Amino acid sequence: MKLVFATNNAHKLQEARAMLEPQHQVLSLSEIGCCEQIEENGSTLEANSMLKAQFVFERFGISCFADDTGLEIESLGGAPGVYTARWAGEPSCDENNRKKALKELVNIDNRTAQFRTVITLITPDFSTQVEGIVRGTIATEEKGMNGFGYDPIFIPEGYDQTFAELPCEVKNSMSHRANAIKKMKEVLTNL
Numbered sequence: 001m002k003l004v005f006a007t008n009n010a011h012k013l014q015e016a017r018a019m020l021e022p023q024h025q026v027l028s029l030s031e032i033g034c035c036e037q038i039e040e041n042g043s044t045l046e047a048n049s050m051l052k053a054q055f056v057f058e059r060f061g062i063s064c065f066a067d068d069t070g071l072e073i074e075s076l077g078g079a080p081g082v083y084t085a086r087w088a089g090e091p092s093c094d095e096n097n098r099k100k101a102l103k104e105l106v107n108i109d110n111r112t113a114q115f116r117t118v119i120t121l122i123t124p125d126f127s128t129q130v131e132g133i134v135r136g137t138i139a140t141e142e143k144g145m146n147g148f149g150y151d152p153i154f155i156p157e158g159y160d161q162t163f164a165e166l167p168c169e170v171k172n173s174m175s176h177r178a179n180a181i182k183k184m185k186e187v188l189t190n191l
Contacts, residue, residue, distance in 0.1 A: 001025070001123075001188065004032055006052040006066035011148050015172050019181045024188065032060055045070050045082055045118040046129060053120040053127070063123040065184060069176060071150050073101065073138060075110040084150070098142060098153050111138040113154065115176035119184050128187055132179030147171060 002025045005016050017026045029035075038055045042048040045068040052066030070081040080087035080097070088096035105111055114135045121128050135157045142152040144164025151163035156174065163171045172178050 001063060002027065004029065004056050004060065004062050004064040006038065006056045006064055012067070012177065015175070015177055016181055018172065019178065020185060023185075027062075029056070032056075032062065034060065040068065042068075043082060045116060046120075048082065049118045049120040049129065053122045057122040061124075063121075065119050065121040067117050067119045067177060067180065069115060069117040071101070071154070072114050072116055073105070074112040075108050076104055079104075094149050098150055101138060101150065101153060102141070105138055105140075111140075112136075113138050115150075115154065117176040117180040119180045121184050121187060123191075125191075130180050130183035130187065132176045132181070132183065134174060134176045134179065 003020070004027045005013060006029060007013060008029050013026070013028050020026050034056065038052045040048040040051060042051055048068035049066050052068070053064055056062065056064040056066065068082070070084045072078045072081055080101075084097070086092045088100040112135075114133055117132045119130050119132075121130070136155050139153045139155050139162055142164075144152050144162045144166075146166065146168055147164045151171070154163050155161065156163065159166065163175070
């Protein structure tokens, strides 16, 4: 099945292709000629994921999926949540977002957090949403060179290294997005 992943993020695209191909051909937005910035003005991860998937499906009529991911820090009431990508302000900057997280957690003992990804899958026959979660803690400083976003400060449960210190194959095998893509793959297999 040909699927459009409503993203132009090379890291996300690589992760999805590694998990879904060759059974499914995964195309990016640019590969289908979608150059528009898709508005993400929903108040939840579920809403933003749905907005992106609906936009692609209605415009191009191609089966597609879209994700939205939030870092939810327990001691900050679940923040940044739906605002994860732009937490430190516009234009969004991964480094500034990480610095803000570390600053907000200075002198806070409870550093428990989770990444949560919601994927919306839309085909001509149905639509569904799946969720993937990985729990962990926020480090006290940035470590590692792999990954992107908050990876240098997120330590997954069962590890003492950040996502950015772990080999990509290890991170991708257990990440929030990987967990959601696995669930979506099960849905596609059962069609």
